[in-house]
Structure formats: structure tokens, C-alpha cells
Amino acid sequence: xxxxxxxxxxxxxxxxxxxxxxxxxxGNWVAPSGGRxxxxxxxxxxxHLSQVAxxxxxxxxxxxxxxxxxxxxxxxxxxxxxxxxxxYRIARAVxxxxxxxxxxxTLDGGKPxxxxxxxxxxxxxxxxxxxxxxxxxxEWAMRAGRVPDPIGVSGQIVPWNFPLLMAAWKIAPxxxxxxxxxxxxxxxxxxxxxxxxxxxxxxxxxxxxxxxxTGDGATGAxxxxxxxxxxxxxxxxxxxxxxxxxxxxGTDKRLTLELGGKAAHIxxxxxxxxxxxxxxxxxxxxxxxxxxxxxSRLLVEERVHDEVIVRLTERLQTLxxxxxxDKNTDIGAINSKAQLEKxxxxxxxxxxxxxxxxxxxxxxxxxxxxxxxxxxTNVHPSHRIAREEIFGPVLSVLTFRTPDEAVEKANxxxxxxxxxxxxxxxxxxxxxxxxxxxxxxxxxxxxxxDPSSPFGGYRxxxxxxxxxxxxxxxxxxx
Amino acid sequence: MIALTPVVSxxxxxxxxxxxxxxxxxxxxxxxxxxxxxxxxCTDLTxxxxxxxxxxxxxxxxxxxTPRPGWPGVPSVAAVCxxxxxxxxxxxxxxxxxxxxxxxxxxxxxxxxxxxxKLADTADAIASGADEIDMVIDRGAFLAGHEREVFDEIxxxxxxxxxxxxxxxxxxxxxxxxxxxYDNIRRASDLAxxxxxxxxxxxxxxxxxNATFPTALVMCEALRDFARRTGERRGLKVxxxxxxxxxxxxxxxxxxxTLGDAWLDPGKFRIGASSLLDDLLxxxxxxxxxxxxxxxxxxxx
Numbered sequence: 161x162x163x164x165x166x167x168x169x170x171x172x173x174x175x176x177x178x179x180x181x182x183x184x185x186x187g188n189w190v191a192p193s194g195g196r197x198x199x200x201x202x203x204x205x206x207x208h209l210s211q212v213a214x215x216x217x218x219x220x221x222x223x224x225x226x227x228x229x230x231x232x233x234x235x236x237x238x239x240x241x242x243x244x245x246x247x248y249r250i251a252r253a254v255x256x257x258x259x260x261x262x263x264x265x266t267l268d269g270g271k272p273x274x275x276x277x278x279x280x281x282x283x284x285x286x287x288x289x290x291x292x293x294x295x296x297x298x299e300w301a302m303r304a305g306r307v308p309d310p311i312g313v314s315g316q317i318v319p320w321n322f323p324l325l326m327a328a329w330k331i332a333p334x335x336x337x338x339x340x341x342x343x344x345x346x347x348x349x350x351x352x353x354x355x356x357x358x359x360x361x362x363x364x365x366x367x368x369x370x371x372x373x374t375g376d377g378a379t380g381a382x383x384x385x386x387x388x389x390x391x392x393x394x395x396x397x398x399x400x401x402x403x404x405x406x407x408x409x410g411t412d413k414r415l416t417l418e419l420g421g422k423a424a425h426i427x428x429x430x431x432x433x434x435x436x437x438x439x440x441x442x443x444x445x446x447x448x449x450x451x452x453x454x455x456s457r458l459l460v461e462e463r464v465h466d467e468v469i470v471r472l473t474e475r476l477q478t479l480x481x482x483x484x485x486d487k488n489t490d491i492g493a494i495n496s497k498a499q500l501e502k503x504x505x506x507x508x509x510x511x512x513x514x515x516x517x518x519x520x521x522x523x524x525x526x527x528x529x530x531x532x533x534x535x536x537t538n539v540h541p542s543h544r545i546a547r548e549e550i551f552g553p554v555l556s557v558l559t560f561r562t563p564d565e566a567v568e569k570a571n572x573x574x575x576x577x578x579x580x581x582x583x584x585x586x587x588x589x590x591x592x593x594x595x596x597x598x599x600x601x602x603x604x605x606x607x608x609x610d611p612s613s614p615f616g617g618y619r620x621x622x623x624x625x626x627x628x629x630x631x632x633x634x635x636x637x638x
Numbered sequence: 639m640i641a642l643t644p645v646v647s648x649x650x651x652x653x654x655x656x657x658x659x660x661x662x663x664x665x666x667x668x669x670x671x672x673x674x675x676x677x678x679x680c681t682d683l684t685x686x687x688x689x690x691x692x693x694x695x696x697x698x699x700x701x702x703x704t705p706r707p708g709w710p711g712v713p714s715v716a717a718v719c720x721x722x723x724x725x726x727x728x729x730x731x732x733x734x735x736x737x738x739x740x741x742x743x744x745x746x747x748x749x750x751x752x753x754x755x756k757l758a759d760t761a762d763a764i765a766s767g768a769d770e771i772d773m774v775i776d777r778g779a780f781l782a783g784h785e786r787e788v789f790d791e792i793x794x795x796x797x798x799x800x801x802x803x804x805x806x807x808x809x810x811x812x813x814x815x816x817x818x819x820y821d822n823i824r825r826a827s828d829l830a831x832x833x834x835x836x837x838x839x840x841x842x843x844x845x846x847x848n849a850t851f852p853t854a855l856v857m858c859e860a861l862r863d864f865a866r867r868t869g870e871r872r873g874l875k876v877x878x879x880x881x882x883x884x885x886x887x888x889x890x891x892x893x894x895x896t897l898g899d900a901w902l903d904p905g906k907f908r909i910g911a912s913s914l915l916d917d918l919l920x921x922x923x924x925x926x927x928x929x930x931x932x933x934x935x936x937x938x939x
Contacts, residue, residue: 163903
């Protein structure tokens, strides 16, 4: 029998979830014009959480008009220091209600509570704090003589992997620069955006400055296509990002896209090996691999390949998969049934292509959507699992022999969002980092985020930057 | 000079992040009870003060054998740890109870004496009845790069222990607070294990920085790699500054998740502490009865 097995340690806070949520337009909760609602469920056990309003094109129009009014009447005229005051108010409220928001995020999305508690919510609050500070200092972000003018109404579409955090990444700089927002959270994870809307209401923001529309892809498309929107900011799949880019071509709408990735995580033979393994584990299994910058292609120097595989295999077994609300859970639930099926499909393709699958040995909960932490060896660069974004807890391990080869393989992808390097040699670290075509390169660490640091991609991973001073330029008139 | 073992590098940022993540494990109810009991079983109840006397050691031994008289199910600690002069008193007090006598030796805590004196110190402790020798390494020699000297000293003390008529275990204190980097802690761990240490131990308790979570983690990694390479499971002792049940449970978590359940045993893991036992007993009572007893209900010595 195992010794010192951890007893269940479930988070005890239960946030209030309404039976039904309306749309948040012009500072009020309103019913959807079509009267339609859809269900949001807990992916950890497939239980019902709430009914959420479905925003039609008519609702999008209402929201965009409200945002326009909020922009013209209040927000663009407001003294920047006063805009900052509202942003600080939101930041404080997110912090104060951090535990409740964390549980809500975990219930709706399936991510482990330790991640929503220690990463998602504090980082979301940090973005509001950071950009609140910029609101009355925008001239210092500009070249001399340039005036920081806002763009107008910003349509923001965020994904289901970091629902509140991605909303914060987009709302905070938009508002700091004087823009107003129509936010469309993902279909499977609307609850924290709706909680944020309630915070906005309680913070007494002028009506129309932030509007929240729940819905599906059609809602998002209506927002993208609406003539009253001046800017679209989208985080999500490359496929949808391309469709948005096509739809906006020929218009004068501004666009930032933060799309998929297939990041190379390069481990050299001289790496601090135990920490490199931890970095690799964090890089791919954080948030069940539902991370656009996940280190999903491990490139290992051939001479340490076998050692790395032994260590990874052992470490895999100590990951704790299960109830996302348990404070000791490392791997929670897959966000949705559709995503689980996509992961299964790609893993099947890997097995059929002849790659070797290694998985953590554990019993999956009988209800809910789960996938064990996994990796493939004997992967060839031509395999689908080495090229396509799996967006799940599945790592593909490839090898290289020289730094040149590592760089060549790392860059051999249409994506370019992030990369990681592990080596004890500073000069090698810097040289490789310079060669990699990726928006962010982590050296001897992975998944580090800070509001002051810009984030964004190359090529099919998108364009535009979020975070830092660069994040402001996406919301200022050129 | 031949290379002793390959040098393994450690990245401080990720090591500390991993240790911090392990320190966030939530240990509740049945796990907490089991952890507390295990913590008591793994304790080296220690007194290493200049004012130690035979009387003080005898009462320490009584507590080591029966930490909470009248409470069934509270186990004895693993060992008492004392200065060499007090080994005879401790030996007499614990004889036949299963509690071991550990003695510090080799010019503890600095280790800055001639090898003959260190060996004489060790031989005296063994002759007086010590079951376990807690030796210190010569940190000055290690930091000056004289690794062979450090290695040979451990080997010499090791062979003295091995030549005793009964089984004598050797714990090698690295004094991690003086080594200056995790790279050095890893290096010293590897040297000590190669030289034959049964346990590697963090600290004397006599310097500013004693056992820390990242230090324990890096030493666990050395033990795990040694076991992988040789098939031999050697032990870890954390010492100094471990005062609370929460800390003790975190060390158990670090050991469990880095080395595995086979190390969750007094034969492979020890905590050197003096006041920790009181907190473990208090938390044990809290888990069993649902409320805290006043600290005066726990015997101090």
C-alpha cells in the first residue's frame, strides 16, 4: 500500500452562480433579443452550471452602439487619471474576489484550482494594475510630438483556455488608452467574463465602456463584421484567425491576432537536467496543454535522449490527475468534449504513424473529460503530432545533434509563438534565442508571464503584441 | 587526479519554483495524521548545546522513547542526537527500546581539526555506544576545490564505522548554508554518496541558514540519481530550523514526490530537530480531538 497518500483537499469556497445570465450591454443586464439561452457545464463532471444568453447579430449591434455611445459620451473625454481610477477599482475587485473567481474559472473550464488561484486570477489583476498605471502617462509611450489618441470601439474575442486572463489582457490596455470594449468570451467558458461584468457594474464604470456578449462563433463573426467596430483583437485558433483576417481585408479596422503555436522546447546535453525536466513538464502539462505557447515539441540533444525519456517517464507518474477543485491536482479536466475528441484523434494519428506513446498510469474519473499526461517518442518531423497543434497534454519528442540542427528543426513550423532553451552555457543560450523565430523565447525557464512583458507571435501565430508598452500601441491611433 | 563523479549543474530559479510548488501541497485529514506519525518516527530528537548534561540527555531520551505518555499510538522517535561525551548516558537510557543513539563527531560543527583528531572523536563516539555518526565535511577544503581531501576524509570515517563490532551508520553533514550555491550542494551530495555516506544531511544547526526546501530537493535529486545509477537507496536528513508540522509535512512531500514511497521510512529519511516534536504532538492531538491543547500539556523536555 502506498504511504502518505494525500487525502482529498477540495477548495471549499462556492461562488454564487446565477441560474441564468443575460447580456451585459450599456451597463445593464439585458435579455437576448432572440430569447435564446445555452448551457454551460462543468467539464470535470459534466454537470450543469448555468444558462447563458445567446447574443444574436441584433444584440451585437446593440452592444456596439452602446460602446460607441460610451466612447463618445464618456470614456474618450474623461481625464486619463480618472480612467486609471476605474481600472484600479477593477484591479482591486478582481484581487479581493480572487478566490471566488478562481473557483468559478475552475468550475467552468476544468483547470486545476492551484493554477486559477496562483496564476490566472492574480495575473489578470496584475494586468489591470499595470495598465491603470499607464492611463495618464501615455505620452511617455509615444515618440516625441505624437499624441496618444484612442482608436474607438474595440471588439475583443477571447478563448476558453485562460478566460478571465485573456479578457484582462485585452480590456486593460484598451481602456487605459481610452477605447471602449465589446467582449465576447468563449462559448464553453463564459462565467468569469460575466462575473467581471458584474464587477464592472459595481465599480460604477460609465455605461457602455465594457459590454459582454456571450454566444458562439456566429456571435463572434457578427462582432468582427459590424461596421461600427474600429478594432478587433482575437485570441484563438489559427483557422478562425485567418477567417477574421480575410473578413477584415479591405476595411480600415485594426486587427491583432494571437493564434496557435507548436513551440519547440530545446534541451541541450549540458542543461541543468532536473530543472529542464521540470520546465518541460510545466511547458506541456500546464493547463492540460491548453496553452497556445505550450512547449509541445521537445527537441532533445541525441546523446541525452534516453536519459531524458527515463526521467520524463518517471516524472509523469507523479503528476496528479483528477478533480480540478482539489488543491493537489496537477492535471484537471479537458475543457470540452469536442476538444477531448480532437486530442484523441491526433493521438491516434501518432500511434498509427508508428510513434511510441508513453502515458501516466492513472485511473481517469468516470465522468467528465480527461486525458492522461502523455508523450510520444520516435516522432518524425513529418508526423501530424509533430506539426499540428494538439492543444492537449501530449508532447512530441524529437532529437537533434548540433545547435544548428536544433534551430533548423525548431523553426521548421508555420507557427512562431514561443520557444524554450535549456543549456548551462550563456553564449549558446543567447545565440539560439537569436536564431529562433518566435515571439517569446524562454531561457532556462518556461511559461513566465508579466504584464510588463509583451507577448505575441510570428507568422501563423499571429501579429500584434499584448502586454508591456507594446500592448498600448495596439490600442492607439497610428 | 581522477574525476570523482561527473559534475551536475543545478538551475536555482526552476529548483526554487519546484520546491515552492511542492510546499503548496495541501495535506489534510488522514494524510496529515499519517504524515505527523511518520514525522515523529523519522525524528532525530536532538540536543547539541554547550550546557547539555547527563540529566538533560536522560529526560530527552525518556521523551524520545515515549513522546506522549498516556496517548496510545504515538510512536517513538528514530534516534536521539547528542555530543560524544553524552553518548554513554543516552545509550544507557534508550537500551532495548529501539531508539538509536546518534552522535555528532569529527570536530563538530566546524570540522576544522586534523584528521587524526576527527577519527579519534569518531572512534570515541562509537566506543561509547553510538549507533549513528553525524560527521561534518571540511567546507573550507571543499570550497577551495580540494574535493579529493573531502572525499578521503569521508572514506576514512566510513571505514571506521564499518570496522565497528556492530552496525554503525554514517550521516554526512554538508552544512549547505555554507556552501554558497545549489551547484555546490549537489556536488557535495554526490561526493558524500560516492564516498559511502548512509545519509546525507543538510546542516549542523549552528549556522545562519539551515535546511530549506530547495536544498532538500536538490539533495533528493542526488539521492535519486545515485539510486538509479547504483541501485542503492541512501538516506536524507534535514536538520536545523525545522520547527513546525507544516515544514515537516513539506519535507515528506518533497521526499515522496522526488524519491518515492520507499524513502518514507526512518531508515531512509530523518529530521533532526529539538522543538519540532512538540508541534507534531500538538497537531496530532488536534487531528485526533478536533481542538488544540495548550502548549503546557506537552512536556518540554
